[in-house]
Amino acid sequence: MPLTLTWTGHATWLIDTGSGVLLVDPFFDECPTASMKANDVACDAILVTHGHFDHVADLIAIAKRTHARVFCNWEIEQWLTQHGVTAVQPMNIGGRAMVPGGTAKMEIAHHSSSLPDGSYGGNPAGWVLDVGGLRVYIAGDTALFSDMARIGRPHDGKRIDVAVLPIGDLFTMGPEDSLEAIRLLEPRIVLPSHYGTWPPIEQNAQAWAQKVRAAGLADARVLIPGESLRIEDR
Numbered sequence: 001m002p003l004t005l006t007w008t009g010h011a012t013w014l015i016d017t018g019s020g021v022l023l024v025d026p027f028f029d030e031c032p033t034a035s036m037k038a039n040d041v042a043c044d045a046i047l048v049t050h051g052h053f054d055h056v057a058d059l060i061a062i063a064k065r066t067h068a069r070v071f072c073n074w075e076i077e078q079w080l081t082q083h084g085v086t087a088v089q090p091m092n093i094g095g096r097a098m099v100p101g102g103t104a105k106m107e108i109a110h111h112s113s114s115l116p117d118g119s120y121g122g123n124p125a126g127w128v129l130d131v132g133g134l135r136v137y138i139a140g141d142t143a144l145f146s147d148m149a150r151i152g153r154p155h156d157g158k159r160i161d162v163a164v165l166p167i168g169d170l171f172t173m174g175p176e177d178s179l180e181a182i183r184l185l186e187p188r189i190v191l192p193s194h195y196g197t198w199p200p201i202e203q204n205a206q207a208w209a210q211k212v213r214a215a216g217l218a219d220a221r222v223l224i225p226g227e228s229l230r231i232e233d234r
């Protein structure tokens with residue numbers, strides 16, 4: 001089954017699995033590069049990597065309007081419950097849950113996490129999605145880490161089809177470290193994220209993609225906010 005990934009800007013993604021749409025890290029109305037408004041988002045589930053503003057700014061509003069179930073860590077679940085969001089699946093690193101179109105496993109990320117009100121946001125995370133017959137790795141906000149070799153290792157005979165990696169630098173890994181991440185993960189396709197939103201994380205994504213391709217690491221695709229990539233099953 002083909003999968004459609006849409007980058008709406010910053011680190012926000014819509015993943016149409018063919019059996020439901022997953023929204024990752026909703027940040028729309030205050031995102032300077034967002035391709036759409038929070039009110040126009042339709043989704044069936046929401047996945048959250050961590051509690052920082054640029055990942056949860058529109059989470060409560062979209063969760064309440066759509067009634068889409070939110071998958072997040074325990075601490076973010078507590079915060080959502082306090083704000084009246086009831087359809088939440090709390091989990092933690094290493095856990096796997098059923099989501100529309102397949103499963104989502106919460107993975108480690110090396111970053112920090114606090115919520116917009118300053119409360120503790122638990123550990124930051126990444127996601128390994130087995131959806132629509134394809135494997136998608138959303139690294140979230142993270143530095144390069146050697147466990148990416150483990151995350152990229154085949155299981156159930158499958159490798160990562162699409163890796164979404166931050167390249168903005170400063171708050172996450174930058175373009176250089178992302179090349180090493182791609183070496184460890186060995187994805188078929190790689191998509192850059194968490195860059196270009198504000199001047200401090202401006203990057204030349206096309207130059208990055210050329211380096212990835214020249215090194216023979218993966219098929220690097222650069223989207224503009226609002227653009228989609230349709231990925232066929234192998």
Ligand SMILES: [Zn+2]
Nearest residue numbers: 011052054141
């Ligand atoms: Zn961020």
